[in-house]
Every structure is written in C-alpha cells, then in structure tokens.
Amino acid sequence: xxxTVTIRSLMDGKPDAERKPLDPILKTENLWKLYHxxxxxxxxxxxxxxxxxxxxxxxVMGPSGCGKSTLLYxxxxxxxxxxxxxxxxxxxxxxxGDAERTKLRRSKIGFVFxxxxxxxxxxxxxxxxxxxxxxxxxxxxxxxxxxxxxxGLEGRLHHRPSEMSGGEQQRxxxxxAIINEPKILLADEPTGNLDTKNSDIVLEMLRRLNKDLGQxxxxxxxxxEATTYFDRVVHMRDxxxxxxxxxx
Amino acid sequence: MMGxxxxxxxxxxxxxxxxxxxxxxxxxxxxxxxxxxxxxxxQETAKRIEGIGADIMVQSPAAQMLITFSGSxxxxxxxxRLAELKYVQAVAPALLQxxxxxxxxxxxxxxxQSFRDVSSGFVxxxxxxxxxxxxILVDDWQAKAKHVxxxxxxxxFNHKWNVAGVIEHGKxxxxxxxxxxxxxxxxAHDKASIFLVKCTHxxxxxxxxxxxxxxxxxxxxxxxxxxxxxxxxxxxxGLQTFIDAMIALAVSIxxxxxxxxxxxxxxxRTRDIGVLKSLGASKVLIVRALxxxxxxxxxxxxxxxxxxxxxxxxxxxxxxxTLSILITTEWILRAGLIALVGAVLGASYPAxxxxxxxxxxxxxYD
Numbered sequence: 226x227x228x229t230v231t232i233r234s235l236m237d238g239k240p241d242a243e244r245k246p247l248d249p250i251l252k253t254e255n256l257w258k259l260y261h262x263x264x265x266x267x268x269x270x271x272x273x274x275x276x277x278x279x280x281x282x283x284x285v286m287g288p289s290g291c292g293k294s295t296l297l298y299x300x301x302x303x304x305x306x307x308x309x310x311x312x313x314x315x316x317x318x319x320x321x322g323d324a325e326r327t328k329l330r331r332s333k334i335g336f337v338f339x340x341x342x343x344x345x346x347x348x349x350x351x352x353x354x355x356x357x358x359x360x361x362x363x364x365x366x367x368x369x370x371x372x373x374x375x376x377g378l379e380g381r382l383h384h385r386p387s388e389m390s391g392g393e394q395q396r397x398x399x400x401x402a403i404i405n406e407p408k409i410l411l412a413d414e415p416t417g418n419l420d421t422k423n424s425d426i427v428l429e430m431l432r433r434l435n436k437d438l439g440q441x442x443x444x445x446x447x448x449x450e451a452t453t454y455f456d457r458v459v460h461m462r463d464x465x466x467x468x469x470x471x472x473x
Numbered sequence: 474m475m476g477x478x479x480x481x482x483x484x485x486x487x488x489x490x491x492x493x494x495x496x497x498x499x500x501x502x503x504x505x506x507x508x509x510x511x512x513x514x515x516q517e518t519a520k521r522i523e524g525i526g527a528d529i530m531v532q533s534p535a536a537q538m539l540i541t542f543s544g545s546x547x548x549x550x551x552x553x554r555l556a557e558l559k560y561v562q563a564v565a566p567a568l569l570q571x572x573x574x575x576x577x578x579x580x581x582x583x584x585x586q587s588f589r590d591v592s593s594g595f596v597x598x599x600x601x602x603x604x605x606x607x608x609i610l611v612d613d614w615q616a617k618a619k620h621v622x623x624x625x626x627x628x629x630f631n632h633k634w635n636v637a638g639v640i641e642h643g644k645x646x647x648x649x650x651x652x653x654x655x656x657x658x659x660x661a662h663d664k665a666s667i668f669l670v671k672c673t674h675x676x677x678x679x680x681x682x683x684x685x686x687x688x689x690x691x692x693x694x695x696x697x698x699x700x701x702x703x704x705x706x707x708x709x710x711g712l713q714t715f716i717d718a719m720i721a722l723a724v725s726i727x728x729x730x731x732x733x734x735x736x737x738x739x740x741x742r743t744r745d746i747g748v749l750k751s752l753g754a755s756k757v758l759i760v761r762a763l764x765x766x767x768x769x770x771x772x773x774x775x776x777x778x779x780x781x782x783x784x785x786x787x788x789x790x791x792x793x794x795t796l797s798i799l800i801t802t803e804w805i806l807r808a809g810l811i812a813l814v815g816a817v818l819g820a821s822y823p824a825x826x827x828x829x830x831x832x833x834x835x836x837x838y839d
Contacts, residue, residue, distance in 0.1 A: 303751060303832045324755065331753020342748045342836065346481035351474070358474035359752045401752070 250314055250408055250441050251277040251300060257308035258295050258464075269295040271464035272309070277409070282435040282442040284452045287461035293445040294413055296461070300443070301334050301411045302326035314408045331360055335402030335410045339417035341394040343386040349397045350382040353404055360405040372400050376430060392423030399430060403440065410434070412444040416451060428454045475758075479765045482742070490770060493734040497774020497812050500727035502781040504808040505800055507719045509786070511712060513797035524643040526592045527565070527669035527697055528678045531555065534691040536666075546664035551689070552587075555668055558684045560677035563590035566665035567645070568655050572629060578615070578795075580629060581646040582655030591671040592644060599623045600638030606654045609634035615647040618794045630658050647795060669697075724815040727774075731819035735767060739827045746827050747835025756828035763827055767820035768813065775809040 258270040269292045277283050285293050298304040300311055302318050305326075311318040314333050318326055343352045353373065354364055373379055376396045386394050395415055402410055412431065416424035432454040434440040444455065452458045460467045483490050522530070533547045546568060555564045568582035585603045588594075595602065598613055600623035609627050611619070616639045621627060627634040627648075634650060656662050672681050678696050685694045739746070749759060782805075786798045 298833050301751075303836075327750070327753055327755055330751070334753075336751045338751075338836065342744065342751070344478070344745055344748060346485045347478060351477060351481075354474055355478065355749075356752050359749070359754050359758065364474070 248315070249276040249312075250279040251275070251443070252310075252312040253296075253300065254310040254312075255308065256296075256299065256306055256311060258292070258299055258304065259307040268464050270299065270306075273461075273464070273466055275300075275459070275466060277441060277443055279408075279441055280435070280439040281457065282432070282455045283444070283457045283459055284455040285443065285445045285459045285461060286447070286449070286452065289447075291461045292464040293461055295464075297411050297413050297443065297445055300409075301336060302330045303336075332405070333408040335405070335407035337395070337398050337402050337410065337412040337415045339414040341386070341391070341398045341418070343394055343397060343401075345386055348383050348385050349378060349389065349393075349400075352386070352397055353401045356401045356404050362405070368404065372404050375433075376400050390423070391419050392426055395419060395423070395427050396430065399427070399434075403434065403438075408441060410440055410442045412442065414445050414447065416446070416448060424448070424451070475762055475765065479762060479769060482738075483766055483769060486738075486741075489734060489737070490773075493731060493770045494774040494777055496730035496734075497727050497771050497816060498777035498781050500723045500815070501775050501778025501808045501812050502785060503723040503726075504720050504811060505779070505782040505804055506785060506798065507716060507723075508804050508808075509782070509798040509800045510796075511716055512801075513799035515709070516799060517797035521643055521645055523697055525645045525669060525697065526671070528672045528675060529670040529682060529685065530695050530697055531668040531670065531685060531689065532693045532695075533666065534693075536693055546661050546666050547668075547692075549663045549665045552665070552668055554688060555670055555685065558681060558688070560673045560681050561670055562673045563587060563671040565591040565669045565671075566652065567667050567669065568652055568659070568661060568664060569646075569666040570630070570655060570659055578648060579646055580648045580650060580655065582650050582652040584652050588649075588669075591669045595638070595644060596641035598639045598641060600636070603637060603649065603651050605635065605637070606651055607633070607635050608637035608651065610638045610640050610649040611636055612640050612642040612644075612647040614642045614795045632658055720811065724811055727812055728815040728819040731767060731770070731816045732823065734770075735763060735820040735823040736826075738766070739763070739823045742827075743830060743835045743838040746830050747832045747838065750830070750832035751836065759828045760824040763824040764817060764820055767816050767824075771813050771816040774816075775812055778808070778812070779805055 253273050253275040256270050256273040256275070257268065260267045260269055271292075273292075273296060275296070285296065287293050295304065299306050300313065300318075302313070302321075306319050309319065313329060316329055316333075318329065321329065343349075344355065347355065353369065357364055357369070373382060376399060378393070378396055378400060381389060381393055381397075384393075386397070389397070395418075399415075402412075410431075415431070416427055419427060428451055431442055431444065435442050435456075442455075444451070446452070531547075531551070549566050552564045552566045555561060565587040566584065567588070570580045570582065572578050572580055583603075589602075595610065600610075603610060609629070611621055611627065616622065616636075619627070621636050621639075623636055623639060625636045627636050629648070629650075640649075652665075656664060670681065670685070672678050675698075678698075682694050682696060685692075746759060749762075782800055786800060789796055789798060
C-alpha cells in the first residue's frame with residue numbers, strides 16, 4: 226500500500242507510517258430508503274450493499290432518480306435509512322439518533338454540493354472557519370493556511386461568494402469540507418454547475434486530495450469523463466447498484 | 474465566529490433589521506413614556522400639594538388619592554370646626570374643579586386670606602393676589618403654555634376671568650380663582666372639596682390628625698409631608714391596571730413583529746440552515762445563533778427606544794410645558810428587560826422550527 230499523507234503530515238513535515246487498512250471505512254448492508262408520497266411508498270434505495278476502503282476514491286454514476294443522492298445523504302447521516310445498516314468508520318449510523326448522527330457528521334464526514342452551498346453573508350475565510358468552529362476545535366491558523374494554499378485560495382479569502390467564480394466557490398466548499406480532516410468526503414455532483422475548465426480543476430483537486438493526502442472520497446457524477454479521476458466507478462439504477470468495477 | 478455570522482446576517486437585510494429594531498424601539502419607548510407620564514403627573518401633583526406648606530389635608534369620604542377627581546364637596550362649615558381644634562393654627566378651604574375644555578387642568582377656588590395663612594402666600598412673578606370676584610392667578614408654567622400675562626382675559630367654565638397675577642409654580646394648582654365665584658359657577662354653594670390645615674408646630678401634626686379623625690371619622694385625613702410617597706400608581710384605583718395593560722400591549726406588538734421578522738428570516742435562510750446542519754451544527758447551535766441575532770436586534774432596539782423616549786418627551790414638553798414625564802433609570806432597565814424577554818419569546822418558535830428542519834429538504838430549498 227502506498228504511503229499516505231495527511232494534512233497533519235503536511236503541517237509537521239513528517240510522512241505518515243505505511244497503513245494496511247483491513248476494514249472498509251464505509252459499509253452499507255441491505256440498505257433501504259423509502260419515501261412516502263401520500264399513501265404510496267417510493268423506494269429510493271433497494272437493498273444497497275456498498276463498501277469503500279480507506280483512501281479509496283469512488284464515483285457513483287447512474288441516471289436521474291436512480292438514488293445516487295439519496296445514497297450519499299444516507300451514508301452522510303443527513304437522512305435516515307428505512308432498513309439495513311450503514312457503518313461509517315465502525316459507527317452504525319442506523320442505530321443512532323439525530324444528535325449522534327450530527328456529532329458523527331461533524332467529526333468524520335465532509336460534504337461538497339453541486340450548488341456550492343456557501344453561506345452568502347460570510348467571506349471565503351468565514352465559510353471555511355465556520356466549519357472549524359462547528360467542529361469545536363476553534364480556528365487553527367496553521368491548518369487553515371495549509372488547506373487554503375493547497376486549493377489556491379490565498380488571494381480570495383476576503384471575498385464573499387457573490388464575488389467569486391463558480392470554480393472558486395467550489396474550491397472554498399472543498400476547503401470547508403476537508404478543513405477538519407474528515408474520514409470521508411462526500412461530493413454530490415461537485416462539477417454539475419461548472420464549465421469544463423473549472424470542472425477539470427475541481428476534479429484534479431479531488432484527485433490530489435485522494436492521492437496525496439489519502440482522503441477517502443465518494444462522488445456522485447453524471448459526467449463519464451470524471452470517472453477517470455477515480456479508483457472505482459459504481460453504477461446505480463432504480464435504487465440498486467448494478468455494477469462497481471474499478472475505474473481502470 | 475458565531476458573532477461574526479450573526480452580525481453579518483443582521484446587516485445582510487438592513488431594511489428587515491431596521492423594522493425589527495424600530496418595533497422594539499417603539500415598544501420600549503411606549504413603556505418608558507406611559508410609566509413616565511403617569512408617574513410624572515402623580516409626582517408633580519404630589520410636589521405641588523406638598524409645596525403648599527400645609528401640614529394636613531382633609532378630604533370628603535368618597536375622595537380618591539388623585540385629588541383632581543375628588544368630587545363630593547363637603548360643607549364649608551367644617552373649616553370652623555377644624556379651626557377650633559387644639560394645635561391648629563389656620564384652616565383653608567378649597568373647591569377643586571376639573572376642566573377639560575381647551576386643555577386639561579384643575580382649578581382651585583380659594584379664600585385668599587385663609588390660603589395665605591396656611592401657605593405663607595404665593596410668590597408673585599407679576600401682578601397681585603386675588604382681589605376681585607373675576608380675578609384669576611396663573612402659575613408661570615401655565616402662563617407660558619397659554620401665552621397669558623397680567624391683564625389678559627382667561628376663559629374658563631364659560632366665564633371670562635381677569636389674569637390678576639402670575640405666580641411661581643409648585644403650590645397646589647396652576648390656576649386659582651376666588652372660592653365664592655367658583656362656588657356660584659359650579660352650583661356648589663358653601664361647599665369645599667378639601668381643607669388644608671396648618672398646625673402650630675409640625676410636631677403636633679399627628680395629634681391634630683387624631684383629633685380630626687375623631688371629629689370626622691369617615692373622612693380621609695393625610696399628612697401632607699408624606700403625600701409624595703402616597704401618590705403612586707398602586708394607590709390610585711385602576712391606574713396600575715391601566716399601566717400593566719399598556720405594557721402588555723407594547724410587549725405584544727414587539728413580540729409579534731420579532732416573531733414575524735425571525736420567521737421570515739428562518740424561511741429565507743432555509744438552505745443556510747441545511748448547510749450548517751451538513752457541517753454538523755447541532756440543534757442547540759442553530760437555536761443559539763438565531764436567539765443571538767434576536768438579542769442583538771433587541772439591544773439595538775432598546776438603545777433606539779431610550780433615545781426615542783427622550784426625543785418624544787422633549788417634543789411633548791415643548792408642546793405642553795405643564796406636562797411632567799419622568800424617565801428613570803429603573804424603568805429604562807425594566808423596559809429593556811421586558812423587551813428582551815418578549816423578543817426572545819417571539820423568536821423561540823422560529824428558532825425551534827429552524828432547528829428541526831430536515832437537512833436534505835433544507836439543502837434543496839430554493
């Protein structure tokens with residue numbers, strides 16, 4: 226297994242020791258998610274079994290309405306599973322209440338969204354710092370500098386989202402998602418609102434996060450070209466995984 | 474960090490923030506001014522009663538603390554009986570008549586000589602004492618308010634009075650006329666509303682009060698040096714209830730406006746709430762953020778409300794120089810606390826709603 230590097234090792238200049246992960250960092254077992262439209266039950270996920278190893282990057286593809294986003298929200302603890310199990314870093318999300326899932330999400334999961342979802346009243350600096358504040362560690366200037374430099378945001382930190390391009394906003398969103406070194410980064414079509422050039426920049430940054438820092442990434446995408454940046458591609462259809470072959 | 478978010482959120486929508494601040498300001502100003510006006514009038518009246526210089530006041534059995542509305546005059550012969558008591562130096566009857574035409578004022582009909590004996594007389598700034606039946610004495614505040622001077626005609630009770638003198642304020646009433654003339658005008662012949670008693674020595678006051686109570690057991694008999702402490706809203710029937718009702722009304726207005734402001738804020742920021750939840754913000758943190766925003770808005774409103782109170786008071790006093798509006802630190806703090814509690818209550822439901830928003834739905838909200 227390749228030597229992985231974390232943000233921490235970048236901060237202190239020492240590489241991490243070689244790791245041999247044994248257990249998946251993310252695992253779903255017979256995962257179901259049912260929505261209710263009046264008296265009708267609509268299954269968004271139908272018995273999904275899905276594993277992700279630490280340091281792996283996985284792209285999830287499928288047509289609209291196949292359950293990709295639902296899968297992301299359930300494994301990220303934003304939505305509750307109807308049946309089955311979701312294990313994140315050994316923690317069973319399905320056995321947790323709302324407060325516990327929130328706590329887990331705070332410490333182990335980072336989200337990046339298609340619409341960036343930055344807080345409009347805060348600057349780029351504020352949007353990143355608030356993630357540190359919510360995490361409870363407070364503002365760590367050293368870590369902040371490492372992340373913002375890695376994502377090329379040094380000159381844009383005092384600008385608000387309305388003053389930034391889509392690509393810049395998405396990089397701020399990525400910085401916010403990784404500032405607390407989450408175990409898993411979940412990205413819901415992060416290039417969906419970007420042009421080709423910015424899409425490539427964002428995908429390259431995600432690839433670097435995965436390869437250089439060992440960040441585990443699960444990304445939803447419609448873009449077949451994006452899959453070349455990932456270790457593995459998983460296809461979904463009608464709420465189930467139909468195949469999950471490695472990217473190469 | 475949260476402070477920064479709260480501050481920026483507040484000023485992101487300046488007009489909405491301004492409306493919220495103004496609502497709290499009006500609420501605070503209303504409370505301060507209502508209490509200030511009632512206590513100001515009561516205190517100023519009490520000061521003027523104490524300023525007469527008499528030791529005791531005797532009222533009719535049905536009289537109230539607010540002597541303006543005394544009514545039910547007593548036979549004037551009671552004055553003779555009072556004058557015969559031990560330690561009584563002088564007795565002055567006065568007929569009080571409330572006027573609401575062309576202004577709100579109380580006119581005292583007095584016997585000039587007996588009033589002088591009890592009060593040591595007026596301090597004249599212009600003119601002289603009551604001499605003719607149609608003479609009227611006006612205190613300096615009233616003269617300024619009505620723009621009158623010695624020799625002018627003063628219309629009251631459909632009667633033309635001649636301004637005989639302008640006196641220094643602070644002695645009983647603002648307007649004094651001859652007792653006999655007022656008795657004729659209002660059909661209260663040989664009647665008086667109150668009797669002012671001067672003792673031979675202030676130390677004899679309690680003894681004289683005891684004697685008067687023996688003589689007139691059903692009549693309220695009060696020492697005038699304690700009058701100011703007695704003139705409170707709790708001693709005036711219905712006044713405290715009125716004040717409480719007005720305060721409740723003011724608080725309701727503030728609460729409702731804050732509720733609406735924060736409710737629309739929560740609706741507008743649904744997606745932001747979803748983002749915070751995706752970052753792992755707890756329900757407590759979300760509620761805290763919204764309540765912090767409300768508190769800051771309220772503090773701004775309280776400051777504006779205090780300023781507004783002083784401004785309105787200045788305006789009222791310019792228009793009505795005889796009015797007294799008492800603004801005290803105690804009631805500024807109370808009004809602020811009332812506004813704060815009301816605002817937090819008003820924001821509680823929207824904050825609770827925000828904390829319970831489904832993060833997935835919130836993130837897809839447009």
